[in-house]
Amino acid sequence: MDLAALTAAYTNAGSVFFTLFLSLLFYELSLSHKGGDRTKLRSTAIRIFASLLILLVLVSAIKFAVNQSRPCDGQENCEWGSTFPSFHSANAFAIAILLTLAYPRFAVLLFPLAIAVAYSRVALNFHFVIDTIAGALIGFAVAIAIYFSKIEKFLSEIHKY
Secondary structure, three states: OOHHHHHHHHHHHHOHHHHHHHHHHHHHHHHHOOOHHHHHHHHHHHHHHHHHHHHHHHHHHHHHHHOOOOOOOOOOOOOOOOOOOOHHHHHHHHHHHHHHHHOHHHHHHHHHHHHHHHHHHHHOOOOOHHHHHHHHHHHHHHHHHHHOOOHHHHHHHHHHO
8 A cells, every 4th residue: 555545534524424423433332332431432432423513513503614725726636625624634533532532541542543644635735734734733622622522411301201
């Protein structure tokens, strides 16, 4: 596999579909486990899904407000929409933070993957470096806010009705 193909593969780790898959995977695992593991897996699934929803709204709003052209604007295979900030980077870093807080021993794998996603966005000419840095910071902030929020309690209250 050449570097271009590898870079294109890394970029998908920050996509909406990857995040939905990851969230559903953790939720499915929670159904097959018992006790504390079940709660931790379910909680992780909810947090990943919540971060996806919040990031979709927040990053889209910022992109709309800033409306900056992409570095590849006008070229073939250029993604549509504004460049700032990078959703893929925000999403990859949010996932890395949430999973590291839940499962610290995986940090050594998660952060290099998040950095690879951010790098891939620049290498593929879809973003400027500042876009990926801003995305990473937004992802970090959203993940920390979600992790320390009472989102599971809120959702369990809704589920009762």
